[in-house]
Amino acid sequence: MARALTAPPWLTEGLRPRSAPVPWAAAARASVALAAPLAVGTATGRPGYGALVSMGALSGVIGDTADAYRMRVFNIAVPQLFGALGMLFGTLVFGTGWTAVVTVTVVALVSGMISSIGAVASVSGLLLLLNAVVGAGLPLPSPWWLPPALLLLGGLVVLTLTLLAWPLRLGVPERAVVAGTYRAAADLLAAAGTPEYDGRRHALTQSLNQSYDLLLARRARRHGRSPTLARLLAQLNALIPVVEAAPAAQLRPPEFGPLPADYPAAVRALADAVERDRAGPAPPLALPSPAGPSTRALVEAIEHAATVAYEASPAPYAADDRLGRPARLAVRARRAARALLLSGASWRYGLRLALCIGLAQVLVSVIAVPRSYWVALTVTFVMKPDFGSVFSRAVLRAFGTAAGLLIAIPVLAEVPHGWWDVPVMAVLATLIPVLSAKGYAFQTAAITPVILLLSDLLNHQGFHLVLPRLYDSLIGCGISLLAGYLLWPESWHTRIGDRLADAVQDTASYVSLAFATGPGPDEPAARARYRRRLYRDLSAVRSEFQRALTEPPPVGARARAWWPVVIAVERIVDTTTATRVRIEHGAPVPTTAEVAAVTRELADLAEALRTGERLPEARPDALSPDCALARLHHEVRAARAVAAPLP
Structure with a gap:
């Protein structure tokens, strides 16, 4: 009887107070x-x-x-x-x-x-x-x-x-936001190999979005004229390799044991340096010796972030490398007007x-x-x-x-x-x-x-x-x-399935871009820009699903059924990033056939989510268990297994 009188979760979810200072x-x-x-x-x-x-x-x-x-x-x-x-x-x-x-x-x-x-x-x-x-x-x-x-x-x-x-607080809020992103990255590293990792990664994505939105909005008006802004953007961009190395640390083989606490401690020390606006030679980092491609990538990323964090006068345009220059206000106003009317x-x-x-x-x-x-x-x-x-x-x-x-x-x-x-x-x-x-x-x-x-x-x-x-x-x-x-x-036929299908298709494109073999000096920056956009889109998809969870049936029930697919897609993106980082630090390079097999299965999943048709049977497995993309292929198969019985 008590269970029958319990209010459904979609009704009570919004009545739970959020934790906030x-x-x-x-x-x-x-x-x-x-x-x-x-x-x-x-x-x-x-x-x-x-x-x-x-x-x-x-x-x-x-x-x-x-x-x-x-x-x-x-x-x-x-x-x-x-x-x-x-x-x-x-x-x-x-x-x-x-x-x-x-x-x-x-x-x-x-x-x-x-x-x-x-x-x-x-x-x-x-x-x-x-x-x-x-x-x-x-x-x-x-x-x-x-x-x-x-x-x-x-x-x-x-x-x-x-x-x-x-x-009295000139530049303090901006420094606090960037330092908060550094601390979110440290929390993510501390959660590597634990069940808290997914929640910490989502929190880091939100913090990155907030920091970039704040700094890029100012840069559109003051680019090249504010040394403080140029330095903050350089410090934020220097954190991206650490963020990219975090999934590799999460997927380390069990025999290497938990990630040493020295790594997140070093990133927290950099957060304090950013917040207190310290400049000068970077102090030596007491980091453990790398034990494989994952920690080698992490050590190099933290050392690079330390160099930039303490650099007093970075090049004013160096911060464009990761995300590109924002459009001028007049251009953005025209885009907004066009979006409004059309x-x-x-x-x-x-x-x-x-x-x-x-x-x-x-x-x-x-x-x-x-x-x-x-x-x-x-x-x-x-x-x-x-x-x-x-x-x-x-x-x-x-x-x-x-x-x-x-x-x-x-x-x-x-x-x-x-x-x-x-x-x-x-x-x-x-x-x-x-x-x-x-x-x-x-x-x-x-x-x-x-x-x-x-x-x-x-x-x-x-x-x-x-x-x-x-x-x-x-x-x-x-x-x-x-x-x-x-x-x-x-209201009743929510488009969350379409949003999720678009995210899966974009993930397939990211896999192709991450393991592309073509030359080009802008290739790392292009990958970083695409990855940041994809993580931002996945954050929006997650928020859309969380809103749908507060709806009554059938929308809320469908969102709960599809929620595991959202988590699975995020894991695929993390695994792709981790695999790419490991390749750059000595892991085997995948073949074109291996990349094509993974992207093909992701494309099939996206099409099934978009059309509502039955997911086709997986093609005969052409990937050996010890190939370069074996872990990524496992995550894709897991996502397909979760999505197969969905309505």
């Missing part, structure tokens, strides 16, 4: 940024103005997710401009009936389309629609330009607080969001719903494309709102308006960064009482806001589930 600095900034405007508004007799400034500050707090200060300026300022524009549209159509419905629906279409461009565009689209809904649903101070201006002032408060430490996914999501917002606006226009803007606000948050699955977001939003209302009830019922609002807001605001790191439901629980308190300062409904907000949230979640999930075939 407490962001004390972010909590302090949020407290000051949201409480100070209320204090000024109360002191001047304009609490509504203070509430609007705090609302703009809330948007800035939510958007402040970057590490480097230059990126934080971009991440806060750009979405604030879109948020002010949305507030302007909403204010102009307030009280206009069906004109407001049409306007907000069109804004939803634009918001959905621009959200598909990237992370900053996603937050910009969110604030564009969010503030348009608020402006169209709440009576705000006049004239028309005042609410957008107050919102921008709130964003400026957050930006100012964020940048106060910039002169991408089927962009239009599908824009229409999907517009349909849900339109239904919400029509519903509250036909049926008398007090302060009906909350319905559309709920739809806006639930339908964001990068927050996870629509189904799980709707469920988590309902739970999070209910929890947030429990916090808001004593505040709205017992706290009198006036100066008491300031300390209460200071406390509630600290919860936003702290709980946001725990998960979507926890973020919703933290934001809900803050928005309710700010709304109450604008419309003075007090405790009577609580139950209508719960009903409105449930209505918004219901609209999202019906019009944003159930009515769309892609």
